[in-house]
Amino acid sequence: MTAHSDETKQLRPGLWETVNERYPGSMITKDDFVPLAPLRKPLSESRLTFVSSAGVQPKGTMPFDVVHPVGDYSFRRVPSTSNPSDLEIHQIKYPTHGAVNDLNVIFPIERWQELAWWPIWIEKERHFCHNLNIAVNACSP
Amino acid sequence: MSLQYLKEAVAVGDTEKLIRYVRLHLGDGNEAAGRKEIDKAWVEALKLLLDVPETDREFILKTLAERDAATLAHLFFHLHFYLVQRSGEWIHDGTL
Numbered sequence: 001m002t003a004h005s006d007e008t009k010q011l012r013p014g015l016w017e018t019v020n021e022r023y024p025g026s027m028i029t030k031d032d033f034v035p036l037a038p039l040r041k042p043l044s045e046s047r048l049t050f051v052s053s054a055g056v057q058p059k060g061t062m063p064f065d066v067v068h069p070v071g072d073y074s075f076r077r078v079p080s081t082s083n084p085s086d087l088e089i090h091q092i093k094y095p096t097h098g099a100v101n102d103l104n105v106i107f108p109i110e111r112w113q114e115l116a117w118w119p120i121w122i123e124k125e126r127h128f129c130h131n132l133n134i135a136v137n138a139c140s141p
Numbered sequence: 142m143s144l145q146y147l148k149e150a151v152a153v154g155d156t157e158k159l160i161r162y163v164r165l166h167l168g169d170g171n172e173a174a175g176r177k178e179i180d181k182a183w184v185e186a187l188k189l190l191l192d193v194p195e196t197d198r199e200f201i202l203k204t205l206a207e208r209d210a211a212t213l214a215h216l217f218f219h220l221h222f223y224l225v226q227r228s229g230e231w232i233h234d235g236t237l
Contacts, residue, residue, distance in 0.1 A: 018170040055235075066237055067218040069166050070144065092235040093169070 048112070050078075054099070055091030056107040058082065064090040082109055167221065169233050178232065182224040 039046070055064050057076040065072035078087065084103040089096050099106045150158035161172060168175025190196075205213065222237060 018165050018172075063237075066235070067222045068215065069163060069218060089235075090237065092233045092237060095234045096236055 050112060052107055054106040055089050056087050058086055059088050066090055066092040174232060178225055181228050182221045185224040185228045
């Protein structure tokens with residue numbers, strides 16, 4: 001996604017103008033190059049872990065803090081055996097209607113479970129999710 | 142706008158930078174919207190007290206006396222979003 005996309009209609013005009021100001025480095029631009037990590041061992045010996053910033057978490061865990069001015073650095077472990085009905089979303093920065101109808105659009109846990117027949121060990125208890133609402137550099141000492 | 146940027150603003154007393162950050166946060170990236178959101182929360186709070194309903198002042202005073210300032214500041218942000226949500230005019234894409 002680019003910082004300015006004419007094709008993508010925003011709910012509120014001007015939203016992107018301040019994204020980089022609020023969360024520097026959070027928007028990937030065409031100038032950025034992030035090389036993919038090559039697979040260095042057979043799939044059968046590999047483990048998959050899903051790391052997401054979608055704000056998805058198991059019901060009953062402390063809700064992500066979406067009101068804090070600097071953000072929430074915490075994460076939740078999402079068991080790989082979870083049903084979408086076991087999970088909920090706490091996220092103020094994107095429309096969640098679609099994801100509430102089908103969580104897989106932002107957190108494709110059922111798609112991952114369908115991969116179980118693949119020769120891949122999908123690591124149990126080790127999907128991670130945190131909340132996107134973080135002021136970048138806040139983790140720096 | 143990083144934490145370092147904000148801390149430097151605090152150090153030199155540049156409150157304009159700080160309030161801009163707050164407005165951007167509350168306005169979801171739009172400073173003018175953030176200003177309106179702040180007003181909206183205060184209006185909602187005022188409306189709730191106009192009939193002078195009985196309130197739990199004991200809880201309020203106890204909380205103010207016993208809780209640390211950071212927790213109270215955090216509560217302040219929670220109360221803002223609570224009041225904005227209660228107003229029925231929700232501008233944010235997602236939910237709390």
